Amino acid sequence: MAFDLANEERKEAVTNRLAELVIEQDYHLNTGFLSTPFFLHVLAEYGYLDVAYRLLEQESCPSWLYAVTKGATTIWESWNGVSPEGELAYSLNHYSYGAVCNFLLPMWPVFDLSQSSREMSILLLSLGSVVH
Incomplete structure (x- = not known):
């Protein structure tokens, strides 16, 4: 989907199945370096923003936040860089x-600097469950 390889008439079915697979795996990924950077974008672009954010917020392995729950301050090479046993x-x-x-x-805020500092506007460019 990220490389526009599916025919127009198949795109909806492909993205529906992609979202189903994520949900079936309890919002976990087991993807590699080549597909992972595009996964959340594809889900969001094709109407599954809620699935993308739920996947992003997953804390159990494999997930981005699993590393955080293990005290990581860097990105690991693999989803399970530190096992549950340490x-x-x-x-x-x-x-x-x-x-x-x-x-x-x-999602980073954009500051409208054309206003005075007392009237500065902040605009969030995209919203999801991560933004509270």
């Missing part, structure tokens, strides 16, 4: 799954 696996400082930031960046 055993290390792979690099604990890697770029790959950090591609999720590309999905989050549009």
Whole structure:
């Protein structure tokens, strides 16, 4: 979907199935470096923003926030960089799954500097359950 390889008439069925697979896996991914950066974008673009945010907010392994629950301050090379027993696996400082930031960046506030400081406007460019 991210590379526009599906025919127009198949896109809805493909994205429906993609969302179903995520839900069937209890909002977990088991994807690699090549597809992960596009996953949330595709879900959101084709009407599954709620599934994308639920996937993003997942805390159990495999997920982005699993690392955070284990005290990570960097992005790990694999979804299970530290096992539940505390055993290390792979690099604990890697770029790959950090591609999720590309999905989050549009949520950063935009400041309208044309207003005086007392009247500054803040606009959030996209909303989801992460933005409270």
